[in-house]
Amino acid sequence: MGGIQSNGIELCGCLNDIQAKRQYMAQAERPSSPMRTASETRRTSTALLLVMMFLLADLLVPSAVPNQPALDDQSIVYSVTTVDAPTFDSVISDTNPNTIGNQSVSGDVGISEFSEESRLLFTFPLNLTSSSSIQSATLDLVCTTDSVSMTQINVYTAGVASWNDSEATWMQSDSNAPWDGQGADGLSDRGAWEPPFRAAANGTFSLNVTAHAQAAAANGESELNLLVAGTGAMYTCELLESSNPNNRPTLTIDSSSTAAGSGGSMESTFAEDGHALMTGDFILTAARAPMITYDSLSGEAVEYQFSLDSEFKTELDLEWHYSNMWNSFTTTSTSGSYQVPASEQFDNGTLVHYRYRSMDTTSTLSSWSTESFLLPAHDVTDNGDNTATIEVFVDDLGLPNAFIEDAYANQLSRNTKYGDQATLVSTLTSNKESIIHFRMDLGALGLPANATILDANVELQRQSNSGSSMLSMHEMESNIWIEDELTWNRGSNGNGNDWEDGGRAFSSSATATGI
The missing domain is CATH 1.10.287 (Helix Hairpins)
Known part of the structure; x- marks a missing residue:
């Protein structure tokens, strides 16, 4: 040794x-x-x-020489760096959806000021053994723009299904083989977008494609297929046919003779998926700059990304990409926390998507885990006596889903859906009946667990009435109907969702009468 x-x-x-x-x-x-x-x-x-x-x-x-015990044999870890040109590359565009771009010397990526979109496709060789692991993988593109008004671009990469360079277009991956979604954007066409590379000037775009390369290697694939897209601006990148060899695309992979691990695991603990995230103050306040916390880490690093888009691909996002590898997390061996800077806080009235993953001792990344939280926009009155009053209308919270959902079921039109109507109708005669259904998403309010509701009222504006009408209110089982699918015969579409009498059987005794 x-x-x-x-x-x-x-x-x-x-x-x-x-x-x-x-x-x-x-x-x-x-x-x-x-x-x-x-x-x-x-x-x-x-x-x-x-x-x-x-x-x-x-x-x-x-x-x-100090006396030392005899050294046991130790394995030697080798690190190798390879730089490859693409086997194939091409450009696809929604402006010319049927054009094959595999012979182009350059290709556009991003969205132009006229909302035209172009994307790039690449295939690189991937020659790794099962006993090696990828430490990092970087796709380098030399890109330029002539635009003066739009220069800020966010560039995204995704692993993409196999494609035929002599046939691939915006519409198809091969002859008579359409993409699941145009531009290779379908669920079966590509994997998740990685966090973006951001640029605002001409130069070399160094795109981190480590996760894609690791996933391809884990599946035993001999090539790496990549899709590159952009938002915010459009740049022109040189391709394999460029006359300048120094400007052609390259894939740089750093690998190790250590076998790849599983990526480790972790638990994110700062938010409950799909619920409001609050500061905990007495006057309800959304946590616009939350403290990120995690626990039960098995591995060496954690990574978080936040977005206003469920696909994590929008120019509206700020940086919102954090890791204990480049941010100052407070950590122990298995847990940690990080305060989102006030300069990067989220807005009230938004649904925030976030995802997280871990990295193990072999530098292997785990898969993303994706969740979301709500930041409701509240109008709260402090009553000055240790109580507060909050008044919420249908869409006051500013969230994607309305705070109040409503519909009604009509016995005389048993299969008609009334969830999109501006007026609710409640009737009861000897030969017909209609029943109003409405519900409130109390979870979107963000009330603390120790809050006591002293009084709650639902206000409905009556438009008209005939006869001696009297209403009663009944509590109902949760989540058995969908607003735009409810009818007299069923709570929602699909088999097994039928009900009788407009859903009356799922209601309890009256909680309020003589309304």
């Missing part, structure tokens, strides 16, 4: 020095020696003294 050989070389060097010294000593004893005027007895004593000195040197040499 390296350490043992090194010690052996040092020891042999010392012995050779001793032999050289002895040889020099023998030469000094010849008659031509400068010591020839000394008596024989003195020469003998001197010779004996020199011999003793070198013998002592022999004995003392090992003491210069």
Whole structure:
């Protein structure tokens, strides 16, 4: 091994020095020696003294190296960097949806000021053994723009299904093989978009494609297929047919002789999926700059990304990409936290999507876990007596889904859906009945668990009435109907969702009467 050989070389060097010294000593004893005027007895004593000195040197040499136990054999980890040109590349565009772009010297990526979109496709060789792991993978593109008004671009990458470079267009991956979604945007066409590379000037775009390369290697694939898209602006990137070899696309992979791991695991603990995220203050306040927390980490690193888009691909996003690899997390061996900066806080009245993943000791990334939280926009009145009042209309919270959903079921039109009507109708006669259904998403309010509701009222504006009408209110089982699917015969579409009498059987006794 390296350490043992090194010690052996040092020891042999010392012995050779001793032999050289002895040889020099023998030469000094010849008659031509400068010591020839000394008596024989003195020469003998001197010779004996020199011999003793070198013998002592022999004995003392090992003491210069500390006594260490014998080293066991250790495996040597090798790191290799490879740089490859693409096997194939092409450009696809919604402006010319049937044009094959595999012979282009350059290709556009992004969205132009006229809302035209272009994307790039690449295939690179991937030659790895099962006993190696990818530490990093970077796709380098040389890109430029002539635009003055739109220069800020966000560039996204995704792993893409196999495609035929001589047939692929915006509409199809191969002859008579349409993409599941135009532009290779269908669920079966591509994987998740990775966090974006951001640029605002001409130059080399270095796109992190590590996750895609690791996933392809884990599946035993011999090539890496990539889709590149952009938002915010459009740039022109040079391709394999570029006349300048230095500007052609390259894929740089750093790999190790250590086998890839599973990516590790972690638990995100700062928010409950799909619920409001609040500061915990008495006056309800959304946590616009939350404290990220995680626990149960099995691995070396964690990574979070936040977005206003469920696909994590919109120019409206700020940086919102955090990791203990480049941010100042407070950590233990298995847990940690990070405060989102106030300069990057979210807006009230938004639904925020976020995802997280871990990285293990082999630099392998886990898959993304995706969740979301709500930041309701509240109008709260502090009553000054340790109570507060909140009034919420249908869409006051500013969230994608209305706080109140409503519809009604009509016995005279049993299969008609009334969820999109502006007016609700409740009737009861000898031969017909209609029943109003409405519900409130109390989870969107973000009330703390220890809050006590002292009083709650539902206000409905009556438009008209006939006869001696009287309404009653009944609590109903949760989540058994869908607003735009409810009819007299069923709560929602699909088999097994039928009900009788407009859903009356799922209601309880009246909680309010004489309304």
